[in-house]
Each structure stands twice: as structure tokens, then as C-alpha cells.
Amino acid sequence: MQQRAAIVGAPATVSVEEREIAAPKANELLIKVEGCGVCASSLPDWQGREWTKYPLPPGNPGHEPWGRVVECGSEVGGFKPGQRVAFLTENGFADYDCTDASQAVLLPDELEGRPFPGEAIGCAMNIFRRADIQAGQDVAIVGAGFLGLLLVQLAVGAGANVHVLSRRQFARDKALEFGATTALDTEDWWGNACKIVEKTNGVGCQRVIEVTGLQFALDTATEMIAEYGKLIIAGFHQDGLRQVNMQTWNWRAIDVINAHERAPERYVEGMRAGIKATLGGRISPESVLTHKFSLAEVDKAFSMMEERPDGFIKGWIEL
Numbered sequence: 001m002q003q004r005a006a007i008v009g010a011p012a013t014v015s016v017e018e019r020e021i022a023a024p025k026a027n028e029l030l031i032k033v034e035g036c037g038v039c040a041s042s043l044p045d046w047q048g049r050e051w052t053k054y055p056l057p058p059g060n061p062g063h064e065p066w067g068r069v070v071e072c073g074s075e076v077g078g079f080k081p082g083q084r085v086a087f088l089t090e091n092g093f094a095d096y097d098c099t100d101a102s103q104a105v106l107l108p109d110e111l112e113g114r115p116f117p118g119e120a121i122g123c124a125m126n127i128f129r130r131a132d133i134q135a136g137q138d139v140a141i142v143g144a145g146f147l148g149l150l151l152v153q154l155a156v157g158a159g160a161n162v163h164v165l166s167r168r169q170f171a172r173d174k175a176l177e178f179g180a181t182t183a184l185d186t187e188d189w190w191g192n193a194c195k196i197v198e199k200t201n202g203v204g205c206q207r208v209i210e211v212t213g214l215q216f217a218l219d220t221a222t223e224m225i226a227e228y229g230k231l232i233i234a235g236f237h238q239d240g241l242r243q244v245n246m247q248t249w250n251w252r253a254i255d256v257i258n259a260h261e262r263a264p265e266r267y268v269e270g271m272r273a274g275i276k277a278t279l280g281g282r283i284s285p286e287s288v289l290t291h292k293f294s295l296a297e298v299d300k301a302f303s304m305m306e307e308r309p310d311g312f313i314k315g316w317i318e319l
Contacts, residue, residue, distance in 0.1 A: 005058035005094035006298045011048025014298040019058050021096045028098045030071040036092035037064030037117030038301045038315045041236040046302040059091030064117035076101045086118025103264050105271045122270025124150040127234045127259040135159030138200045140224045143211035144171035146314040149288045152178045157282045163196045170310050193223040213237045227252045234259040291315040
């Protein structure tokens with residue numbers, strides 16, 4: 001039986017080709033993919049880097065899918081055909097995919113028909129958990145894309161005073177809509193970081209979350225962090241070495257937290273927390289899923305993410 005799969009064959013070049021549907025192993029689920037988020041961390045795979053080897057595997061780098069179980073492996077328990085799930089994979093830009101049953105999470109009926117990029121939502125929940133945000137704290141978030149805006153919603157819901165720095169006016173407006181106290185641009189990142197510190201009576205922010213993966217954001221975060229604060233690095237830094245002001249980090253006695261997870265069970269835990277937060281109204285993923293594309297439009301989805309036109313936050317592929 002054949003399926004469609006997007007294949008990145010060269011920089012900024014995606015084709016849709018026919019491939020065989022794999023049978024699930026004993027511990028796996030075969031899933032009919034309904035949709036897959038397009039992640040900013042995958043941009044280098046599409047743009048091309050000296051270390052990238054093409055073509056990428058069919059469906060790669062789609063790693064934020066959800067869909068419906070078609071078949072269960074002989075040793076799988078707790079799942080049955082027809083159930084809707086979010087799951088972990090690297091090949092979600094395809095009609096079907098197999099995943100270990102331990103890396104899938106059931107989606108409740110209340111989310112039926114709603115897009116749910118579980119891996120991305122799980123990342124936001126894991127970052128929030130590790131940030132340990134408390135009511136009354138000043139929290140700065142550098143970057144207001146999908147993750148940043150979900151973190152705004154979570155931090156506001158936790159009772160924090162949230163200050164956002166973002167390049168785009170549209171994203172800043174969204175942050176204010178979600179309850180942020182402050183939303184400033186990053187063009188004058190140093191001056192606006194100082195303004196945020198002034199709003200805290202010169203103390204600085206007890207929590208600063210960097211969500212861009214860029215050097216300037218680390219510098220900005222360093223300017224805003226309070227003594228004994230926690231600086232959470234959530235951006236995916238993959239374009240070279242970074243420099244940090246270690247003297248300031250030392251002097252302010254801060255904790256620096258790398259909020260990236262590697263253990264699949266942590267991602268699964270985050271996805272479950274994301275489902276609970278969505279049902280409870282603490283986050284609204286659909287409010288920041290702004291653009292839908294077909295499988296034939298994967299190139300267009302990445303191009304729009306690269307350009308980030310007004311009104312764009314995050315795209316997803318419908319299958």
C-alpha cells in the first residue's frame with residue numbers, strides 16, 4: 001500500500017513522492033497522520049547547511065504530528081484502532097507513520113477535530129515546569145513565536161508580571177492580548193531591556209526565558225535577570241558558538257537552566273501536561289496556529305516561517 005511523503009531533496013526544495021507504508025513492529029502503532037506542525041528548529045534542514053545530507057528521509061523533518069491509530073503491534077496494550085493520538089517521530093510530513101507505543105499520547109474527545117502539535121506544546125509545558133514561575137514574580141520572555149506566546153499564557157495564568165521582547169509588532173500585540181504587562185521591540189534590545197528592569201524598580205526579573213536561539217537574546221536576558229534569578233534557555237542554538245557575560249552571571253548568582261529535553265518520556269509527560277492545560281483553558285494552542293498548508297505546500301510553509309510576514313506565528317501541514 002502506498003502513501004504520500006514529503007521529501008526535502010535539496011536546500012529549499014521539497015517534492016511529494018509515493019512510498020510504501022511500513023508495517024508496525026510488535027511494540028509500535030501505525031498512525032494515519034492528520035496534521036503536523038512546522039517547527040522553526042527545522043529551518044536549517046530546509047535551508048541547507050554544510051552538514052546536511054540530502055535527500056532527507058521521507059517525511060523528515062516533521063516532528064510535531066498527530067493522527068489516528070490504524071493498527072497496533074502484537075505487543076501493544078492501551079491503544080486500539082480509531083483512537084486519536086499525538087506522538088513522537090521525525091517523519092511526520094507523510095500520510096502514515098509508525099511510532100513506539102510508549103511515545104504516543106491519547107487525545108481526548110474534547111480535542112476532536114482540533115489541531116494539536118503535541119511535541120511543540122509539550123516543549124512549552126516542559127519549559128514552564130523547569131522555569132518554576134511563581135505568582136508575583138517579574139518574568140521576561142525574549143521572543144514571541146509559538147513557544148514564547150504559549151509561555152506568556154502560562155506565566156500570566158500563574159500570576160506573574162510578564163514582560164515580552166519581540167521583533168514584530170503583531171507578536172507584541174498578541175502578547176498583550178494574552179495578558180503581558182509589557183511588550184517592547186528588540187531593535188533597541190539593550191535600551192528596552194533596561195526599561196523592563198526599571199519597571200521592576202531596578203531589581204530585574206526573577207525569571208527570564210530566552211526563546212529565540214540567537215546571541216542577542218542571551219545578551220538581552222543577561223541584562224534583565226535579577227540576583228538569584230533563573231535564566232532559562234529555551235531557544236535552539238544551532239548556528240555556531242555563543243558568548244555570555246560570565247562576570248554578570250557570577251555576580252548575580254543566577255541559575256542557568258537548559259530547558260531542552262532529550263528523554264522521550266519527558267516529552268510524553270509534557271504532551272500530557274499540554275492536553276490538561278488546553279482542556280483547562282490555561283493555554284490556547286489554536287490561537288497561535290495561524291497558517292494551514294497542504295502536504296504539497298511544505299516549501300511554502302518553511303518559506304513563510306523564514307520570512308515571518310505580519311500575522312504569521314506558526315504553520316502546520318494538513319494531511
